[in-house]
Amino acid sequence: MRPAGSGGPPGEVRHDGPPRPTGQGILSGVTGRDGLPPPTDHGGLLGRVFLTRVIEPGDETGGRWVRELGVDRVVRRLRQRGEPLPGVSRKRWAGLLARAERADPRRDLAVAQDTGVRFVCPGDAEWPGQLDDLGDTRPLGLWVRGTADLRLWALRSVALVGARACTEYGAFMAATLAAGLAEKGWIVVSGGAYGIDGAAHRGALGAGGATVAVLACGVDRPYPRGHAGLIGRIAEQGIVVGELPPGEHPTPSRFILRNRVIAALTRGTVVVEAAHRSGSLATARAARRLGRHTMGVPGPATSGLSAGVHELLRQDAVLVTDADEIVELVGDMGELAPERRGPVLPRDLLDPAVRQVLAALPTRKAAHPDAIARTAQTTPDDAIAKLYELRALGYVERHGDGWKLTRQAVISVRGGADVR
Structure with a gap:
């Protein structure tokens, strides 16, 4: 779903209030330290x-x-x-x-x-209009580090979030989804934390794509410290944003409140791994309140780190397993995921009536045409005609008055399993 609105590029919400005042502000009468x-x-x-x-x-x-x-x-x-x-x-x-x-x-x-950081206010050309959906909890402004235009990037963005103490499966899925989205021209937004966040950022960067890190501290002070190199790389190739001024440190409440910005900034939120009390579920709940798409990646039923995701899926989140399925939800009309189906087997190419006769033959012994006809729900004459077609294709052979599957047919049609 794309946020509705009037004017502006597709996907952006416009809230045209009164024009911003120009001239000197309330602090204009105060001299600086110089x-x-x-x-x-x-x-x-x-x-x-x-x-x-x-x-x-x-x-x-x-x-x-x-x-x-x-x-x-x-x-x-x-x-x-x-x-x-x-x-x-x-x-x-x-x-x-x-x-x-x-x-x-x-x-x-x-x-x-x-430190190469700028401050973007509501009403500025770079301000993402969809943040206005937050109402009175809308950021007062955003500190932005990076040269790209935040508003334009946010128009085609998806949030990937999840557990910090993730499993190898979760990290693999986050990186794979991020790389797939990046290859399709989507911006990956996450929180710069350990675990799923870091895997998502690295997946997008590794695919030569774009990513945005929304921090719960000053953008000049990367947190966690172990991700200083990653966040620095994001600032060079993407964008790092935050609500807090330079030098501010994160707190537990700031992490939770930061998540509403991730949800509002993007077209949808994907939770890869999350326990029942995971903070990343707050992002999904905020996305749901804002009318954004909420998606979840399933994990093992026995994994506590997937329990929160499974609970989301039991409610109204949509199950996704790859980038195509995500784009089908958040993308434009016609951006559909490819049809999912198994491999084409030789018998799939047979006429349905012929395939029905083939399925009526036992695996290990010969059968009389009358018995084959009864199982296939047809006449003996029709069964015999279809058996000769199957013989020409190498599926069956005649043994006296009976018919039997060839050895190759048992392997290719039945997969070598004795199903009778």
Whole structure:
């Protein structure tokens, strides 16, 4: 399913709100540490950067403030240490004020620039419109590392997620699916973690494809550390994105909240391996809430690491086993998976009536035409006519008044098994 919308390229959701303000933002009257005025704040850029330091990702209350009051007014209330905004206790408001006091958006932008990172806001040309489906939990903005256009890449993307402590089977399936999607021109999105995430990223890169890593920390601080090389490679060949400003570290709650971005950014989510309490199931549940496709790769019935996937499949997820089946769901009309069927056997080429007579012959002994006719539900004369056809093709031979399968026919037609 493609997110519906009006305008823009296929697959993108457009939410055309009021035009973004131009000119200097709320922080424009504050001089920088060098004594110079801050750069022009187009559309609340500095304000949004400021808020990424203060409001946690996915904070629905903070998102509602931004929607109802605007970025500048929210920043002003936090900077002026005024009365709490609606929906928070004084204790929580005090915590937000403490964060606001330490926030320095100009410094964050300078650090980002030094590390090749840019900040993309809602309404920017590069902003993926489908993230607007998150409503008040929509990111305030995204820190992006990599030269590709995030919006264009997200239009044709699929999420591959799963267990960190995956099995060899899970890692193989994730890499194989990612490589297959990459070869078909799809972008593979995952979380950069150990296990299924890492296998998916490597599979896409190994196939010469594109991949996006959505991190639960600052994009200048790769996590886990053991994936620093992989995330660096993704930044060079793909895109690394995150909601948190430079230097921020991950927490368990940030991992879970990060998953909603993966789900919203893509056309569908595939869970490769997941136990019942796996965090990757949160991605699948978010995808389902957003109306995206939810898919699962089956594993052994005895594997606890596949139990969560199997539960998804028992609900409304779709079972997939290769890239063709994924693309059939998330792709354009006509992108169908090839028809699945076993190998063509010699008897498959026979006329159905002739094949029915052939099936009526026992494997090891000869049979009289009358007995063959009864089993094949036809007349003796018709059975004899069909037996002579089969004899010409080398399937049967005559023994006195009876007919018997040839040795080669037993091997090719019955597979050598005694089924009678």
